[in-house]
Amino acid sequence: MATSAPGCLKGKVYEQQEPRRLVRIVGQAPLTATVYELQRLRCNLCGEVYSADTPEGVGEDKYDESAAAMIAQLKYGTGMPFYRLEDLEKNLGIPLPASTQWEIVEEASELIKPARDELIRQAAQGEVLHNDDTSMKVLALRRAITEEAGERTGIFTSGVVSTAAGRKIALFFTGRQHAGENLAEVLKRRAAELPMPIQMSDALSRNAPKPIQLLVGNCLAHGRRQFVQITPIFPEPCRHVLEALGEVYYQEPTGARASAITRRTIAPSPATQPASDERLTPTAAHPAAGKQSGAELRLRQSHRLNAAALASADPFSARARRPLDNNLVERALKKAILHRKNSLFYKTLNGAEVGDLYMSLIHTCELNDVNPFDYLTELQRHTQELPAKPAGWMPWNYRTALKRSLSNAD
Numbered sequence: 001m002a003t004s005a006p007g008c009l010k011g012k013v014y015e016q017q018e019p020r021r022l023v024r025i026v027g028q029a030p031l032t033a034t035v036y037e038l039q040r041l042r043c044n045l046c047g048e049v050y051s052a053d054t055p056e057g058v059g060e061d062k063y064d065e066s067a068a069a070m071i072a073q074l075k076y077g078t079g080m081p082f083y084r085l086e087d088l089e090k091n092l093g094i095p096l097p098a099s100t101q102w103e104i105v106e107e108a109s110e111l112i113k114p115a116r117d118e119l120i121r122q123a124a125q126g127e128v129l130h131n132d133d134t135s136m137k138v139l140a141l142r143r144a145i146t147e148e149a150g151e152r153t154g155i156f157t158s159g160v161v162s163t164a165a166g167r168k169i170a171l172f173f174t175g176r177q178h179a180g181e182n183l184a185e186v187l188k189r190r191a192a193e194l195p196m197p198i199q200m201s202d203a204l205s206r207n208a209p210k211p212i213q214l215l216v217g218n219c220l221a222h223g224r225r226q227f228v229q230i231t232p233i234f235p236e237p238c239r240h241v242l243e244a245l246g247e248v249y250y251q252e253p254t255g256a257r258a259s260a261i262t263r264r265t266i267a268p269s270p271a272t273q274p275a276s277d278e279r280l281t282p283t284a285a286h287p288a289a290g291k292q293s294g295a296e297l298r299l300r301q302s303h304r305l306n307a308a309a310l311a312s313a314d315p316f317s318a319r320a321r322r323p324l325d326n327n328l329v330e331r332a333l334k335k336a337i338l339h340r341k342n343s344l345f346y347k348t349l350n351g352a353e354v355g356d357l358y359m360s361l362i363h364t365c366e367l368n369d370v371n372p373f374d375y376l377t378e379l380q381r382h383t384q385e386l387p388a389k390p391a392g393w394m395p396w397n398y399r400t401a402l403k404r405s406l407s408n409a410d
Contacts, residue, residue: 029092030074030085031067068108069376071101076358077372079338102351109354111386112379116357118390119364123169124189126162128198128322129214130329131207133158133179134336137345138352141176157336157356158182161329161367167396168367170332172359174352184209200326219326220245249324332367335359361395370395378402 005011038052074080082098089096123129133156145153158179160171173182179201187209190197199214201207202222224245231238339355346352358376365372375395379386385405386393392401 029089029094031070031089031094031096033094063104065108065380066373066377068104068380069373072105072108072358072376073362073373075101075105075343076335076339076355077362079342081343084342105358106350106354108376108380109357111383112361112376113357114387114390115379115393116360118394119169119360120171120186121189122391122394123160123162123171124186125191125194126164126169126197128163128200129183129186130161130163130200130323130326131158131179131183131209132201132326132329132333133182133207134333134340136174136336136340136352138174138347138349139345140348141352145176152176154178157333157352159329159333159336160186161332162186163328168328168364170360170363170367172332172336172356172363174336174346174356175349178206180206180208180210183207184212187212198322200323201329202326215322217322220248221325221327221330332363335363365395368395 003013005013036055036058038054040052041050042048043050071082071085074085075082082101085101086096086098136155136157138155141155145155155174155176156178157172157174158177160173160179160183162169162171171186173185177185183199187197196213196215198217199207199209200217200219202219208216224242227238227241231242336359339359346355361376361379362372364370365375372395375398378398379393382393382401382405385401389401392398392404
């Protein structure tokens with residue numbers, strides 16, 4: 001009902017659709033603890049002690065599902081080591097040893113593994129799969145490698161980002177395998193009736209999932225970087241290439257580099273076709289073959305690498321769904337790099353597998369604009385339903401599963 005305006009006392013006021021919002025932010029510990037003191041009575045004859053009943057709504061477990069989700073989010077999502085969180089909580093009056101934090105996240109990881117396994121299965125069905133790797137330290141694995149004295153000595157965290165139907169799935173794998181070998185393991189779960197997917201990576205041979213045949217796209221950003229590094233030596237030929245590459249990116253639809261699904265659906269127009277042809281044309285200042293300095297050889301090598309990348313990423317070719325660059329997985333690997341910079345290493349391969357699981361779930365949530373803390377919490381609260389139908393508990397549809405679970409409970 002409309003009432004008189006308190007200012008003019010003549011007009012009528014009506015409720016607005018958008019309320020006025022006040023935001024008040026308070027600080028608190030990442031994990032808070034509540035201490036319940038229950039009255040106890042002791043019999044003076046038999047000595048038996050009787051305690052008051054637990055208050056209603058207080059769970060049986062000391063650590064709530066949200067505690068595991070927050071520890072995992074801080075450790076594997078933002079790079080906070082267990083000991084650093086222990087010190088923070090201790091200063092705020094909450095004892096939370098690093099060993100206890102590990103036990104909490106390890107136990108929770110076993111409960112939510114079906115969600116990670118389903119992510120791998122769905123990632124294998126993707127249209128475009130980006131992959132790359134970065135070095136990682138696993139102490140127990142390093143000792144085993146030293147004792148073996150074999151040819152392969154590296155330890156890596158591989159990142160795989162799969163895109164399909166507007167969704168992105170991020171996967172992490174830590175161990176002795178290269179990015180290509182881990183991608184091959186993922187593709188073993190691909191449905192046989194699906195068409196050949198596109199692989200986007202840099203030009204390293206270890207990124208290829210041998211012996212699986214894919215439509216290969218080489219990262220244009222890596223090719224461009226070759227010319228940026230030698231621009232002070234060969235400014236004119238490098239300027240020609242860099243400007244041509246800028247034109248290639250300019251001709252892409254807005255936001256196309258972040259989406260390998262919607263790009264490359266526009267047929268070339270007469271105005272844009274010449275630019276796509278010109279970028280593959282050697283420059284007049286290109287050093288001729290013959291006796292050349294080391295810098296000139298490097299320039300020729302840059303031209304060869306970039307020509308291959310441009311050919312594989314040509315937006316006007318028949319293989320038009322290929323993205324221009326591999327930046328999507330490069331950003332994903334920053335999760336592993338952040339962990340390496342802060343925690344320095346994993347102690348065991350089991351610890352690395354737990355970290356990979358949480359990083360995969362957390363970064364997939366981030367790529368799909370989903371709250372990872374809420375997602376991890378709800379997965380733990382519905383461990384009975386999760387194994388039966390993991391496809392219904394993905395970051396993009398778990399809210400629907402929650403509603404269905406609540407309606408069934410009613």
